[in-house]
Amino acid sequence: MVRNARSLQVRFRNGEVFDNVQLLGVDSRRDVAAIRIAASRFPVQPVADAGKVTSGDPVTLIANPAGLPWSVSNGVVSGVRAADELPGAGTGYRLMQFTAPASPGSSGGVLFDRKGAAVALVVAALPQGQNLNFGVPLDAVIGLADAAPSKNFANGADLSLPNQKPVERAAGPSTPKASLDAPERSNRLNLAKDPATILQSFKTMYVDAEGAQHFNGRLLQAELGRQEDFGSLNIRMVDDARLADVVFEVRSVFAWEFPFVLRHQNTSVVLLSGKGRGPFSGPAGAASVAKKFVKLAQPHRVKKN
Numbered sequence: 443m444v445r446n447a448r449s450l451q452v453r454f455r456n457g458e459v460f461d462n463v464q465l466l467g468v469d470s471r472r473d474v475a476a477i478r479i480a481a482s483r484f485p486v487q488p489v490a491d492a493g494k495v496t497s498g499d500p501v502t503l504i505a506n507p508a509g510l511p512w513s514v515s516n517g518v519v520s521g522v523r524a525a526d527e528l529p530g531a532g533t534g535y536r537l538m539q540f541t542a543p544a545s546p547g548s549s550g551g552v553l554f555d556r557k558g559a560a561v562a563l564v565v566a567a568l569p570q571g572q573n574l575n576f577g578v579p580l581d582a583v584i585g586l587a588d589a590a591p592s593k594n595f596a597n598g599a600d601l602s603l604p605n606q607k608p609v610e611r612a613a614g615p616s617t618p619k620a621s622l623d624a625p626e627r628s629n630r631l632n633l634a635k636d637p638a639t640i641l642q643s644f645k646t647m648y649v650d651a652e653g654a655q656h657f658n659g660r661l662l663q664a665e666l667g668r669q670e671d672f673g674s675l676n677i678r679m680v681d682d683a684r685l686a687d688v689v690f691e692v693r694s695v696f697a698w699e700f701p702f703v704l705r706h707q708n709t710s711v712v713l714l715s716g717k718g719r720g721p722f723s724g725p726a727g728a729a730s731v732a733k734k735f736v737k738l739a740q741p742h743r744v745k746k747n
Contacts, residue, residue, distance in 0.1 A: 444468075444475040444726055448668060451598030452479050455512055465593035467586030472535050472578045473565060473698060476586035487552075490559035492538065492579030497521045503542040505551025505564060517542030517573065528576070530699055531566065537576040538562045544575040546655040547724070553577050566698070640688070640706050641713045641742045646678050647704075648686035653693030654700055654731075656724030662692065665725075665732035672736050675743040688713065692731055700727045702735065714738050 444450065450463040458481075466476040499519045507513050520539040525531040540553060544567055553562040562577030649666075651659040663679050666672050680686050692702040704714040716734045720727025 444477065447595060447726060447729055449596035449598040449601060450477065451601040452477070461598040463595045463598065464591040465595065466591060467589035468592075469583055469586060471532055472583060474563060474578055474583045474586065476583075476589065478587075478591060487554070488559045489580045489584055490555050490557075490561045492522065492536070492561060492581050495519055495522065495538070495555065495561060500556050501540050501542055501561060502554045503540070503544060503548070503551055503564065504554070505544060505548035507543075507545035507548045507551075509547055515542040515544070522579070528566075528568070530695065531576075536579055536582065537566070538579055540575050540577065541573040542575065543573055548575075549656070549724075552580075637706070637711050637713050638742070640709075640711065641704075641739075644687035644706075644713075645676070646680050646686045646688075648680055648683040648689045650683070650689050650691045651728075653691065654724070654727070655694045656700075656720075657728040661725065662690075662728045662732060665728045666735070668729075669732050669736045671740060671744075672732075675736065675739050677739075677743070683707070690735070692718075694727070698727075700731050702731055704735075704739075714742075 444465065452460040452463060460479040460481060462480060464478040466478055468475045497519055501517055501519055503515045503517070505513060505515075517540050520541055522536055522538050524533075525535050525537050526533045528537065531537065538553070538561065540562075542553070544551065544564055546567075548564050549566075551564040552560050553564060555561050560580050562579050563583065564575065564577045566576040568574040568576075649659040649662050651657060651662045654662070666679070683689060686707060689705050689707060690702065691705060692700055694700050698719050700718040700720060702716055702718065703712050705712055714735070716731075716738050718727055718729075718731030718734050720730045
């Protein structure tokens, strides 16, 4: 979730960017958080009473699917149902189902009723079927904004959108610079079959996040580099799978789950596996995956004194 992020950045349609962000309230059950920036007098949309919304009501979605900002799609409300009915969604809250197309990247988008009032915050989609999309009714979480600030995030000036070229930084132990001239894969590892030996000794890793849908490999590499203990793992990330000893594969299921495996190139043996969690938009999911990977890898990669 956002609360686990180290830094945040808020961008507006008019081009204004805010790098100093505070965390207000957090609703872990609904996977929603409220943040504050140092700005005021922005136009505010009224919030609709979700209890008065009925199946068949027309709705309009404004979101950023596939990194295409301010995209608009139309549909209808399919119903309001308990999260318990959806696998992996948790329990104890309502979700509004709607048919307006919501491609990956739409999380955080807002669903509006016919009068222009904000109805729901988009959080999820089911890959099975067509247009099985879900949002958390805004009237259930609007009170989060009334909470006192609980955290000041680090300055977000160096952050970039997933489809933008990241800011170049000097390579260091915690932010290895991917390079096509990386050393060839270890010949010893090419012949190794013992997973423990491979896990302890591999040197280069390729990140494959194509199956994650909601974030790309470059964003995940950046999140790995931001982890405080990643440098101690002595892993060099490369941009060419042919130069890697192992491949770090991530995919997504439902909207909150990002299972991952670390696989040896030559034998396809799975060396590590785990699962990250994050909202449909992806960055928090990438951060969660990176954190879980470092935690799992540390006992195998860091020598104890």
